Every structure is written in structure tokens, then in C-alpha cells.
């Protein structure tokens with residue numbers, strides 16, 4: 001990869017933010033499985049495999065499946081966050097593969113958050 | 128408190144902030160000032176209410192009016208209409224203020240409501256293995272600014288003014304440390320990161336390195352520029368494989384893209400960064416020992432001065448900062464010192480990350496403004512004690528720290544206030560203990576750790592911690608003597624006064640604080656051979672209170688040594704000769720009918736427990 005200049009940084013930022021804002025990128029949903037050491041120890045890999053399997057089965061290419069580090073609430077791992085276009089993100093807790101499949105069908109395909117597994121909606125405070 | 132005519136609450140959730148909340152805030156402040164409304168209008172930032180797709184969102188109270196999708200350009204008009212003319216600014220009114228959902232919003236859950244993410248700003252949002260995602264969230268903007276627009280002095284001034292203090296334990300002002308090293312002239316200097324994280328129960332730095340490795344690297348680039356270093360190391364323990372992997376990927380990516388190495392971002396500044404793996408010795412977290420370890424020598428501390436700023440790694444001027452300290456740097460450079468000081472107190476500015484563990488419901492990694500009371504962290508963020516048990520103590524600062532009792536939970540979490548209790552903030556380990564914890568046993572646990580981890584260089588630390596441990600072990604085994612308490616205190620103070628490094632200088636803290644706040648437990652161990660928490664096996668008699676026993680058979684089935692007899696409707700009994708004091712029955716019983724008595728107790732349990740209960744009601748322990 002080429003070495004960056006400061007201008008490139010700005011370009012990456014702009015491109016990346018539009019890729020990742022669902023609307024502009026043409027995506028319908030983004031699912032983040034939180035995979036720090038704590039999440040992985042609690043079974044986040046099973047959640048991830050169940051999710052990728054369902055996405056492949058459904059043949060959906062407008063869903064972003066991604067990972068991130070520890071989401072902070074170790075007591076309720078594995079955690080995953082589902083963001084559907086035009087709705088606040090919903091964070092699910094105490095997950096396993098089965099629950100993830102259910103969330104995929106109900107929330108990601110159906111648009112209805114699965115309340116019984118949901119922990120919270122919205123974004124965390126940062127400033 | 129002042130009374131304002133209107134209270135404005137602006138959402139500071141990551142969604143709204145990404146949508147420009149902070150620009151809206153600045154515009155609001157400016158406009159309020161321009162119109163001379165400072166006395167009438169109060170503006171505060173708040174946790175997310177779940178209207179993220181409409182953000183940035185502003186709520187106006189007491190009017191209960193909500194504005195959506197704000198931009199800085201809208202603000203003059205909005206202020207004019209709503210606050211001067213007292214008319215609604217229709218264009219941006221949000222008709223359905225909150226999404227109808229039975230899923231609680233961030234602001235409704237204390238675990239999220241009380242946290243503010245600065246170090247953890249990218250928590251759960253970016254893929255740590257993709258540098259683009261870090262860049263998308265303002266990543267490397269601060270480095271670019273520091274390398275192009277700022278002199279060494281500028282950087283040092285901002286960091287100094289921010290009031291940032293080292294998060295690795297000692298709390299030394301970061302800007303000052305950088306200034307010392309920048310003033311020493313040398314062709315070679317080193318910028319180092321301490322990712323050793325040796326405190327049992329701590330996992331703040333691991334999480335940061337795993338979840339956001341670039342935030343540490345960016346802090347190091349800025350630090351390197353400030354002190355004039357062109358080489359650096361991140362010292363991480365090999366027990367953190369995922370952190371090592373993600374850091375290495377991050378360094379490789381950054382080097383490939385010209386964010387590390389020669390001529391960073393075309394600015395002419397060079398900084399080469401490498402990882403050095405530690406083998407997990409606690410003492411190697413101490414700065415001079417860490418530097419010896421990188422040199423390939425045995426990790427042992429040496430006397431200071433000379434301080435590392437003069438003679439550090441390979442005797443070259445060096446700065447060592449903790450992972451979390453470095454992750455604080457980029458936002459300070461971008462937003463300025465005043466911004467940093469909007470949270471925290473005068474002497475303890477900004478936020479601190481804590482690894483909250485132990486007997487609370489919400490075990491996790493939390494970031495809070497400094498100055499927040501301990502009680503809020505434990506009872507709101509931590510959601511209180513697990514299984515409804517009773518709080519006994521919170522241990523802060525790991526093996527160098529101390530145990531804080533219930534009576535002190537309202538003190539604010541600042542460096543000064545915590546030190547006054549005999550504990551330290553340390554690197555941020557926070558272990559909550561319930562009434563099933565023996566405080567003598569807790570002190571013994573930490574002393575066992577420090578006695579093992581002492582490098583052996585100084586006699587007071589090597590021999591002293593061992594003697595402390597032996598005495599504590601005796602006490603927990605029923606061999607305690609009355610004079611032991613005084614010996615522990617005397618020897619503890621001597622070890623503190625005569626050890627070379629922070630390990631020995633703090634190792635007695637767990638003993639001294641438990642003696643200070645939980646002396647009655649030491650006394651009951653020594654005088655009555657009674658560990659009331661039922662942890663020290665030799666100092667217990669398990670006994671079933673017939674008046675409470677429901678004869679349900681649960682303990683009888685659970686007992687591994689078949690020491691419990693009884694049948695339906697007949698209260699159960701423990702045959703003392705068979706009992707191995709394993710606590711299984713105690714934890715199984717749903718009716719609290721199993722009581723813990725002193726070892727070899729032969730008197731009347733009702734009388735003993737009755738007088739105990741009265742004592743507690745009178746005041747109990749401090």
C-alpha cells in the first residue's frame with residue numbers, strides 16, 4: 001500500500017464513513033460481534049459462525065458482518081450489536097449460536113428487535 | 128445551585144457525536160453568549176435516549192420540546208426563535224421524541240448512563256484489525272496535527288494544561304514527564320509503552336490493546352515527537368496473545384501506510400516502533416526493571432535518580448507511559464486542554480478506566496469521569512451486590528492498594544481522596560467483596576502474590592513480605608498470637624520505608640488497610656479462633672440452626688463427606704467429626720439456617736449469635 005499523506009487520511013476518513021454509514025453504502029444492516037478475550041472465552045466465535053452461516057444461507061450481500069473488541073459488560077458476554085438502517089442500534093447479551101439465529105430471522109430479516117435477548121438500545125456516551 | 132429558565136440537554140452518544148453534536152454544542156454556547164442568555168440557559172450533555180437516526184438531538188426542558196438533525200448552522204435561528212421570541216422552531220421539531228420500544232435506552236441503564244468514553248471511544252465500534260476503521264473515527268488526525276502544526280513545546284503545553292496524570296499507578300503528570308525528557312539533549316531517545324499489566328484482577332490495558340491498538344500507537348507517535356524520540360517499544364506480557372497479535376497487525380499496517388517508520392505522513396518525522404514481549408513478572412511493570420528487561424537483562428529495579436528521563440533504556444533519555452495514558456493523548460491534542468478538563472476534578476482531570484470485578488452484578492470494563500463516588504460505580508454502574516449479598520469492602524490498586532470499607536463509599540474517586548484511605552487508584556483494578564470474604568485471607572492472598580513476585584534485590588522486600596505472609600498464614604490457621612497485629616504494622620511500615628522500588632514500598636498496603644478497617648476480623652481470628660466469613664477452614668464450626676432448618680434435604684444431598692444426617696420433617700444435623708469445612712452446605716441452604724461458629728465451639732450457639740447480632744446493631748465494624 002502506498003504511503004499516506006495527510007490529505008489521504010482525510011480521504012480515507014470520508015470514504016470509510018460513507019462506506020459505513022449504512023444509507024450511503026447501500027447496506028440494510030450492520031452486525032457487530034464483540035470479540036475481546038472475554039467475549040471469545042464466553043463463546044463469541046459460536047455466535048459469529050452462526051451469524052455468517054445464516055447470512056450466507058439467506059444470500060444477503062447488503063449486510064455488514066464485523067467484529068470489534070470488548071464491549072465492556074463482561075458479565076453478559078457474548079454481546080452483539082445490530083444496527084438496522086434508520087433505527088438505533090440494539091445490543092444483545094448472553095448470546096449463543098441459537099439466539100443469534102433467532103435474532104437474524106426476527107430482527108435483521110424481519111425488522112423486529114428480539115426484546116427478550118436485548119440489553120439496551122442507542123449509543124454510548126463519548127465526548 | 129443556580130436556577131436556570133431553560134435546561135438544554137444535548138445527546139453525546141457516539142451516534143450524535145459522529146453526526147456533529149460537539150459542533151452544535153460549540154455553536155450553542157457561542158450563540159447563548161452572544162444573546163446574553165448565559166444566566167437563563169444551562170446546556171449539558173447527556174447519555175443517548177435512543178433517537179440515533181434523528182441525531183444530533185437536543186431536548187429543551189421544562190418545555191419538553193425536542194429538536195432533531197441539528198447542524199451548527201441551524202443554531203442562531205433556533206436560539207433566536209425558541210429562546211428570544213419564545214416560539215417553537217418548527218423546522219427541526221421532532222414529532223415522535225423517542226422510538227417506541229420496550230428495550231431500555233442507554234440513558235435508562237445506570238451501567239451506561241454514568242460512563243463517558245474517551246479512552247474507550249471506539250469501544251465496540253471499530254474492527255481493531257482494520258486501520259481504515261480507526262482512521263474513520265478521527266484516527267491519526269491528532270498525530271497529523273502534532274507533526275505538522277505543533278512544536279514540541281506546544282504538545283507538552285497542551286498535555287500539561289490538560290492535567291492528565293499517568294494511569295499506570297503513580298499518577299505522575301504526563302506533560303511534565305515529557306518536558307523533562309524533551310529538555311535532555313541526546314541523539315537517541317526512547318518512547319516506551321507499559322502494557323505489562325501485572326495487577327491480579329486488572330484488564331483495562333489488555334482491553335484497550337485488543338480493541339483499539341492504534342489509539343496507543345498514535346499516543347506514542349505524539350509523545351515521540353514531544354520528546355524527540357525516533358524509536359520506541361511496547362512492552363506487553365506474552366500472556367496476552369490476542370493483544371500482541373492485534374498490536375503487531377496494527378504496527379505492520381501503520382508502518383506499511385507510512386504512519387510509522389521513516390518520514391511519517393510526509394512530514395519528515397521518523398518513529399520506529401517494536402513490540403517487546405515480557406514473561407509476566409509483576410516487577411517488570413516497574414519502569415527501571417522494564418527497561419532492564421528490554422535490554423535483555425534480568426528485570427530488576429535500580430535506584431532513581433538518575434531518572435529515566437535522563438538515563439533510561441540503554442542509558443538514553445526515555446519516557447515510559449501506561450497504555451491508558453497513551454490512549455488519552457489523541458483526543459487531548461484534537462480537542463484541547465480545556466475540553467479534557469470538562470470532566471474530573473482540578474487535580475484529577477478527565478476520565479479513568481476501571482476493571483470492575485468481584486461480587487457485583489455488572490462485572491465489566493467501565494470508564495467514568497474522575498470524582499464520581501465509589502458508591503455510584505459499585506451500586507449504579509455495577510448494579511449492586513450479586514445475589515443480594517452484603518457489601519464488605521472494595522479493593523483498589525491491586526497488590527499495591529488497599530481495601531476500602533462501606534463507611535467510605537461516598538468519597539469521590541480522585542488520586543488524593545483514595546490515597547487518604549490508605550488505598551491507591553493504581554492502574555484501575557476494582558475488586559468488590561461481599562460478606563463471604565475473609566479480610567485476613569484477602570491480605571494473605573495479596574502478600575502471597577507480592578512475596579512471590581519480589582525480585583529479591585532488597586532484604587526488606589524479599590524477607591519482609593515473606594514474614595508478613597507467614598504471620599498471616601498462622602493467623603488463618605489458628606496459630607495467631609495477640610502481638611501479631613503490632614508486628615504486622617511495625618514490619619509493614621519498615622518495608623515501606625526501606626524498599627527500593629514501588630513493589631516493596633506498597634506491598635504492605637493490603638495488610639495495613641485491612642488492619643485499619645477490619646481489625647475486628649483479625650481479633651476474632653486470633654482471640655476466638657473464629658473466621659466469621661467461614662473461609663479459614665481451621666477457624667470454623669458449621670452448625671445447623673434447628674429453628675430455621677426446613678428439613679428440605681438440600682444440604683444433606685450436597686455434602687461431599689456425608690456429614691449431615693436427618694430426614695423429612697426432622698431438622699438436620701452436622702456430625703462434626705465428619706465435617707471437612709468445605710462450605711458446600713452453607714452455600715446450598717436457601718433458608719440461611721447454617722451458621723458459622725468458632726472452631727471447636729461447645730457453648731450455646733444461640734447465646735453467641737444473639738450477642739453478635741446485638742453488637743452489629745450497636746455499630747459493628749467501622
Ligand SMILES: Cc1cc2nc3c(=O)[nH]c(=O)nc-3n(C[C@H](O)[C@H](O)[C@H](O)COP(=O)(O)O)c2cc1C
Nearest residue numbers: 293294295321324325412413414448449452629630
Ligand atoms: C511493582 C510495580 C509494577 C508496576 N506495574 C505496572 C504495569 O503493569 N503497568 C503500568 O503501566 N505501570 C506499572 N507500574 C508503574 C510504572 O513503574 C510507571 O510508573 C508507569 O508505567 C508510568 O506510566 P504512566 O506515567 O503513564 O502511568 C508498576 C510499578 C511498580 C512499582
